[in-house]
Amino acid sequence: MISLGCPRNLVDSEVILGSLKKRGFLIKDSFEDGVDIGIINTCAFLRSAREESVDTISQAIQLKGEGRIKYLVVCGCLGQLYKEKLLKGLSKVDLVLGTNDFFKIADLIKGLAPNKRQAVVSDKLDYLYSENSPRFSLTPAHYAYVKIIEGCSNFCSYCIISRLRGKSRSRTIESILKEIGGLAKDSVLKEINLIGQDTTFFGMDRSKRSELAKLLREISKLKNNVRWVRILYTHPAHYTSDLIRTIREEERVCKYLDLPTQHSSDKILKAMNRGTTRKELTALIEKLRKDIPGIVLRTSIIVGFPGESDKDFKELLDFIRVTRFERLGAFLYSKEEGTKAARFKNQIPEREKQARFDEVMKLQQRISSDINSAFLGKEIEVLIDEEVAGESDRFLGRTQGDAPEVDGTVFVTGSNLKPGEFYQVKIKDTLEYDLVGEAI
Numbered sequence: 001m002i003s004l005g006c007p008r009n010l011v012d013s014e015v016i017l018g019s020l021k022k023r024g025f026l027i028k029d030s031f032e033d034g035v036d037i038g039i040i041n042t043c044a045f046l047r048s049a050r051e052e053s054v055d056t057i058s059q060a061i062q063l064k065g066e067g068r069i070k071y072l073v074v075c076g077c078l079g080q081l082y083k084e085k086l087l088k089g090l091s092k093v094d095l096v097l098g099t100n101d102f103f104k105i106a107d108l109i110k111g112l113a114p115n116k117r118q119a120v121v122s123d124k125l126d127y128l129y130s131e132n133s134p135r136f137s138l139t140p141a142h143y144a145y146v147k148i149i150e151g152c153s154n155f156c157s158y159c160i161i162s163r164l165r166g167k168s169r170s171r172t173i174e175s176i177l178k179e180i181g182g183l184a185k186d187s188v189l190k191e192i193n194l195i196g197q198d199t200t201f202f203g204m205d206r207s208k209r210s211e212l213a214k215l216l217r218e219i220s221k222l223k224n225n226v227r228w229v230r231i232l233y234t235h236p237a238h239y240t241s242d243l244i245r246t247i248r249e250e251e252r253v254c255k256y257l258d259l260p261t262q263h264s265s266d267k268i269l270k271a272m273n274r275g276t277t278r279k280e281l282t283a284l285i286e287k288l289r290k291d292i293p294g295i296v297l298r299t300s301i302i303v304g305f306p307g308e309s310d311k312d313f314k315e316l317l318d319f320i321r322v323t324r325f326e327r328l329g330a331f332l333y334s335k336e337e338g339t340k341a342a343r344f345k346n347q348i349p350e351r352e353k354q355a356r357f358d359e360v361m362k363l364q365q366r367i368s369s370d371i372n373s374a375f376l377g378k379e380i381e382v383l384i385d386e387e388v389a390g391e392s393d394r395f396l397g398r399t400q401g402d403a404p405e406v407d408g409t410v411f412v413t414g415s416n417l418k419p420g421e422f423y424q425v426k427i428k429d430t431l432e433y434d435l436v437g438e439a440i
Contacts, residue, residue, distance in 0.1 A: 002031075005041075007405075011135075012129075013041045015133045016075065016105055018133065033068070044164060057090060060072055079096040079121055083119055084119045087118075095118060100166070101120045104120060128171060131175045143192070146194055149199060150168070150169050163338060173214065177222065200234045200243070210240055213240065216231075216243075229250075236274075237275040255295050255400060256400060258298045301330050303353060303356040304356055325367070332354065368432055373430050379440065408434045408435065412425050414439030425437035
């Protein structure tokens with residue numbers, strides 16, 4: 001299998017492979033050596049993601065032509081978006097599955113035959129995996145992702161997630177606790193990353209109030225060796241005082257929050273349908289930093305949204321400069337067919353989007369470098385992720401303030417260090433986004 005896109009997609013891929021393994025299928029690491037069934041779990045969130053998905057499918061089709069793949073299956077968001085069009089446009093694809101249907105894959109694969117091509121894509125989007133869904137881990141053994149909510153009910157004007165995944169639907173706290181208990185049944189698992197399109201919306205679809213704080217408290221009571229519980233993909237409009245207090249008080253909960261603000265101009269935020277204002281964003285960030293000492297904030301922003309004037313962009317730069325996010329990712333606005341924003345006037349030219357993106361990243365580079373420089377000479381706790389290939393005394397690790405795969409790295413030297421273990425590391429050098437240290 002090739003899994004594209006974000007960790008939310010990765011969990012789907014793990015469930016797909018888990019269900020196949022449970023039914024007796026053998027899982028291989030690569031298509032290159034030849035497989036009976038090649039599976040690609042696609043992403044279609046942005047145009048660039050769709051292009052990557054199509055390119056990957058095309059490469060798999062080439063391998064199929066060489067006889068190294070017998071049947072080719074395309075799952076996930078691209079299948080949900082285009083349905084039968086994929087079968088018509090890509091004649092070598094044997095099976096297309098939507099986001100609501102991948103749990104059917106074992107039965108459908110058993111029915112594959114030459115010249116029998118089909119698309120199984122439901123219009124009703126209500127699937128929700130549970131603790132009973134088998135999983136085949138695609139992450140290192142010491143960390144895992146747990147999806148607590150599926151779909152999205154925020155309806156941001158630029159986003160197609162609700163079309164791909166449906167409205168928000170939360171799992172039960174009991175189901176999540178049972179899943180974590182199963183994942184952490186041995187001593188290897190050290191980090192749980194809670195994910196969803198909007199994790200702060202957890203529970204609001206059934207009780208009109210967020211249950212994320214309650215979930216965090218219940219996870220913290222579990223008897224296991226998990227040291228870090230990280231919250232990803234929150235929405236600034238859905239924070240509560242109870243949630244902030246829980247993050248501060250619960251030792252296992254990482255003092256790290258993924259807080260996509262997307263912009264700071266009130267005009268742009270309203271056009272995005274984000275449900276917040278700059279004043280509210282600033283007040284929330286100030287409260288988080290006051291109430292949770294040492295909090296690390298990651299944000300994501302969109303540049304080049306339709307109607308973003310020079311004044312709006314300068315306001316965004318000022319917001320970033322003043323707020324000094326420890327982590328920041330920027331994206332060029334992508335005009336997505338079927339969204340409200342795609343019909344907005346005053347679309348920004350691609351060259352201008354790129355120029356604004358470059359300016360944002362130059363600013364954040366300076367901020368990040370300055371923040372990192374404060375770690376020089378200090379001792380910090382680091383979770384080792386992996387050994388540098390071919391070098392027995394060099395390792396890659398992360399601080400509590402770094403989420404897997406998206407944030408910075410700590411380059412660590414030391415003898416006999418083990419991935420999945422925590423070490424005190426003295427920082428010897430700092431880079432723009434990464435740290436360099438020695439285990440002590």
